[in-house]
Amino acid sequence: MERVVTVPVVNSLYDTLGAMTMRRSIAYPLVALGAVGSTLFVAAPALAHGYVSSPPSRQALCASGAVANCGQIQFEPQSVEGPKGLKSCDGGVAGFSVLADEGRNWPAKAVGRTVTFTWVMTARHRTSNWEYFIGGKKVATVDGGNAQPDAVVTHDIDLGAFPGRQKVLAVWNIGDTANAFYSCVDLNVGGGAGSGATTPPTTAPAPTAPATTAPATTAPTSAPITDAPAPAGDGKAWAPGVAYRTGDEVTYEGVRYKCRQGHSSIRSWEPSIFTLALWLPL
Amino acid sequence: MRPRHAAVAIAAALLLGGCGTAPATAPATAVATEAALQAGGAHNDTDVMYLQMMVAHHEQGLEMVRLAEKGASRAELRTLAKAIDVTQSDELKLMTGWLGEWSKPTTVDHAPSAHADHGGLPATGPEEIAALRKAKGAKFETTFLSLFVAHQHNAVEMAKLETTQGSNAEAKALAERVRLSRTDQIQQMLTLMNS
Numbered sequence: 001m002e003r004v005v006t007v008p009v010v011n012s013l014y015d016t017l018g019a020m021t022m023r024r025s026i027a028y029p030l031v032a033l034g035a036v037g038s039t040l041f042v043a044a045p046a047l048a049h050g051y052v053s054s055p056p057s058r059q060a061l062c063a064s065g066a067v068a069n070c071g072q073i074q075f076e077p078q079s080v081e082g083p084k085g086l087k088s089c090d091g092g093v094a095g096f097s098v099l100a101d102e103g104r105n106w107p108a109k110a111v112g113r114t115v116t117f118t119w120v121m122t123a124r125h126r127t128s129n130w131e132y133f134i135g136g137k138k139v140a141t142v143d144g145g146n147a148q149p150d151a152v153v154t155h156d157i158d159l160g161a162f163p164g165r166q167k168v169l170a171v172w173n174i175g176d177t178a179n180a181f182y183s184c185v186d187l188n189v190g191g192g193a194g195s196g197a198t199t200p201p202t203t204a205p206a207p208t209a210p211a212t213t214a215p216a217t218t219a220p221t222s223a224p225i226t227d228a229p230a231p232a233g234d235g236k237a238w239a240p241g242v243a244y245r246t247g248d249e250v251t252y253e254g255v256r257y258k259c260r261q262g263h264s265s266i267r268s269w270e271p272s273i274f275t276l277a278l279w280l281p282l
Numbered sequence: 283m284r285p286r287h288a289a290v291a292i293a294a295a296l297l298l299g300g301c302g303t304a305p306a307t308a309p310a311t312a313v314a315t316e317a318a319l320q321a322g323g324a325h326n327d328t329d330v331m332y333l334q335m336m337v338a339h340h341e342q343g344l345e346m347v348r349l350a351e352k353g354a355s356r357a358e359l360r361t362l363a364k365a366i367d368v369t370q371s372d373e374l375k376l377m378t379g380w381l382g383e384w385s386k387p388t389t390v391d392h393a394p395s396a397h398a399d400h401g402g403l404p405a406t407g408p409e410e411i412a413a414l415r416k417a418k419g420a421k422f423e424t425t426f427l428s429l430f431v432a433h434q435h436n437a438v439e440m441a442k443l444e445t446t447q448g449s450n451a452e453a454k455a456l457a458e459r460v461r462l463s464r465t466d467q468i469q470q471m472l473t474l475m476n477s
Contacts, residue, residue, distance in 0.1 A: 151413035263365035266466035
């Protein structure tokens with residue numbers, strides 16, 4: 001019943017927003033573009049740039065929280081930038097040396113013989129090429145045509161000649177700078193279907209870990225993304241990492257709230273005047 | 283409508299939305315929210331620039347999550363998209379309200395050359411959103427997740443600019459909330475990409 005009540009409320013907010021957006025876009029040409037634009041980007045921080053997100057690179061495992069205590073790289077997995085021609089996982093950046101630490105027992109993703117590498121790019125540089133290495137040997141080059149990359153960059157790379165546990169070094173060579181971006185991806189090749197489970201951390205090569213331990217793809221309904229410490233709702237204290245449903249009630253700083261929009265709770269989404277779209281004070 | 287009143291009206295609208303269940307408490311809460319929803323007068327160029335950049339960034343982000351609310355196959359991802367939609371919609375109103383208070387425009391120059399000057403284009407532009415619009419089925423989730431993770435990385439980068447160089451306390455607090463929430467959203471999305 002609560003669900004039914006909240007829907008029109010949310011819709012009316014969209015309508016308001018839609019109207020605002022329209023007004024703004026009409027006003028757009030009237031703004032002194034030159035004056036705004038010229039000061040805007042000079043002071044902007046250096047935007048950095050890209051990494052392999054799937055199968056997860058080491059920096060992606062740090063950023064997702066799958067591997068803990070990585071240091072600064074967990075907040076900027078896109079920043080492993082170094083001069084072209086390196087063969088290191090950390091791009092020679094001292095602050096990111098954890099990425100080259102083989103003692104960390106990086107979990108290896110079980111994959112089939114052909115692996116689809118997906119890149120996240122936070123700045124779309126013109127691209128010379130992408131290169132993939134195993135054990136210092138080049139296994140593939142994908143030409144970038146010295147053009148801006150497509151919206152989504154994925155490469156299907158045949159790793160059939162490299163069965164078992166492997167460390168793949170993926171390199172994005174930039175076309176308009178001397179630099180490249182480095183991602184190391186730990187894989188267990190031929191160990192399961194293409195989108196298999198992540199094998200537990202292990203130092204020895206594990207040739208056959210079947211991918212049957214990944215329930216997430218078969219039960220997508222409403223499982224929390226992270227472990228829920230307690231069943232959600234009914235006036236319990238608000239906590240991060242809980243999959244709250246519309247209608248759930250929590251207590252936060254002495255006030256009771258009702259969830260208006262289902263979500264998995266994260267930092268800064270606790271009940272407050274800034275999250276009235278998620279939590280209604282009772 | 284004067285900007286100050288716009289901010290208050292937003293708070294009232296949000297509360298009135300749920301008022302059917304709690305009419306008695308709403309007026310008191312509305313009064314309590316009024317002060318915090320205004321940015322106050324003091325600000326510098328970075329505050330203005332940050333809010334203008336984030337208004338444009340939010341509009342793009344909303345376009346993307348609204349596609350994901352319909353196009354994602356996993357319920358988990360549709361729920362995340364919807365929650366981002368409602369929270370960022372409110373942030374957008376807050377930011378346009380503050381720019382109004384300061385009598386500043388809410389738009390910025392989107393010319394690609396302005397970005398190219400500092401080393402490349404940002405993660406998402408019209409072409410990327412067009413690609414997302416075209417993507418269907420399993421390809422949609424891959425496209426959305428890689429684009430939106432990058433989009434939120436950009437938000438974290440911009441938040442850093444505001445928290446280090448901005449001067450307005452409310453705008454800096456917003457940037458800090460953006461930094462935290464986007465970092466955690468990236469965490470959730472990277473997990474979804476690999477599950």
